Amino acid sequence: MTETMRAARFHADIKTNVLEDVPIPAPGPGEVLVKVEFCGICHSDLSLLDGTFPAMLPVVTQGHEASGTIAALGAGVTGWQVGDRVIPSAGRPCFQCRSCRRGDLTNCENIQLMAFAYDGAWAEYTVAQAGGLTRIPDNVSFEQAAILADAVSTPYGAVVRTGQVRVGEAVGVWGVGGVGTHIVQLARLVGAVPVIALDIDPVVLDRALELGADYAFDTRDPELPAKIAEATNGKGLDVAFDSAGLKVTFDQALGAVRRGGRVVVVGLSGQEASLGPTATFGLSQKQVLGHLGYKNIDIEVLAELVSRGRLDLSRSISEIVPLENVAEGIEKLHNHVGNPIRILVRP
CATH class of the missing domain: 3.90.180.10 (Medium-chain alcohol dehydrogenases, catalytic domain)
Incomplete structure (x- = not known):
């Protein structure tokens, strides 16, 4: 040596x-x-x-x-x-x-x-x-x-520990790059259904489908809320993972989870996000969880x-x-x- x-x-x-x-x-x-x-x-x-x-x-x-x-x-x-x-x-x-x-x-x-x-x-x-x-x-x-x-282990921790995804829960993943792709795979592995991948790149969305996502939606689609509602039989997401950490992805994820649902922030950026009026957020009983x-x-x-x-x-x-x-x-x-x-x- x-x-x-x-x-x-x-x-x-x-x-x-x-x-x-x-x-x-x-x-x-x-x-x-x-x-x-x-x-x-x-x-x-x-x-x-x-x-x-x-x-x-x-x-x-x-x-x-x-x-x-x-x-x-x-x-x-x-x-x-x-x-x-x-x-x-x-x-x-x-x-x-x-x-x-x-x-x-x-x-x-x-x-x-x-x-x-x-x-x-x-x-x-x-x-x-x-x-x-x-x-x-x-x-x-x-x-x-x-x-x-x-x-892979950070997505695992996000899915199993912070998000506590259970069998049969509906999961959405905003941003399906390196971290998001593995969240999709692990959410499917623990029994989430449906697993919805969300991104702006059609190539990335196609890859997410090949690796286990049940649906793949463009986040710029004006019909996105309706498509998520249809995919989840009207109930919304139980758990949403924000793998991008951007204001727009956080806002979409928070809006897509059902009453009492969980948003897990995995992606990190310098952008600021807001929960909106405290009355609205409190009444929704939603949870926002940071993960590292x-x-x-x-x-x-x-x-x-x-x-x-x-x-x-x-x-x-x-x-x-x-x-x-x-x-x-x-x-x-x-x-x-x-x-x-x-x-x-x-x-």
Whole structure:
């Protein structure tokens, strides 16, 4: 192993990602060094670059959806060996908040996010906490394993935990790109019916139908409310997922859910949304829920679903770019070139 590696580093002062040679990090106690096979490009990576998310460090390696093999073990690590195929968690507990002091690390109140609070995996190597690793089943590819840590697990958390979608509930998904596509698949998997995909791109809508949506509607259609009502036999949606995080998508989602229905905001942007008059909102008994991330156990569950053929992610990898071309991948995601679900970086 050489002493240096290539890494794509975000510089906060110029809001630019720069490919650099940096020292290979050494794992500390309870940590492992992971040789990265693949790492996804996520919209939150773009949000750091464009300033939607404030920088937490002056310089940081980006990328938080990774897969790879363990290259070295830190002191005190047990249960893992060099060469094990793993998925690092995209966050780590702070060890200082009230929950962490009680030993409840999974509910850390100040979770530190990979590629924001500490170096990520757009690099040849990354350091990860051993307690946050998930073993990759032998029949699951590194490519599909990488996106489990956010691109699929965040939708899983939104559907199962925050949205608490139940069998037979009507679900709508606004924005069926990388996150929304997986919400469609997972909502169908847990028994939602009907599952309605909503977007402005006909190609994306056709893809959503192929991947499990029962209906696919253009959000610009003036007949949209009537079409949703017809698809749900007049009751409206039980749960609406806003994967875009825009004012227009939030407004439509809130208007489409039935009395007492739930709106889960998964997409993030700088736009402001409104609940309208408090009297109207209160009388509607609707709920608006913000969602972020997942629990580590969710990655293990999803890996098992993929391994056993219950969840098909074969179409989720839209393109793979070498680390040297990460800027090209970023640009393609930003401009929706080819309507990517996920673009992967290969160091």
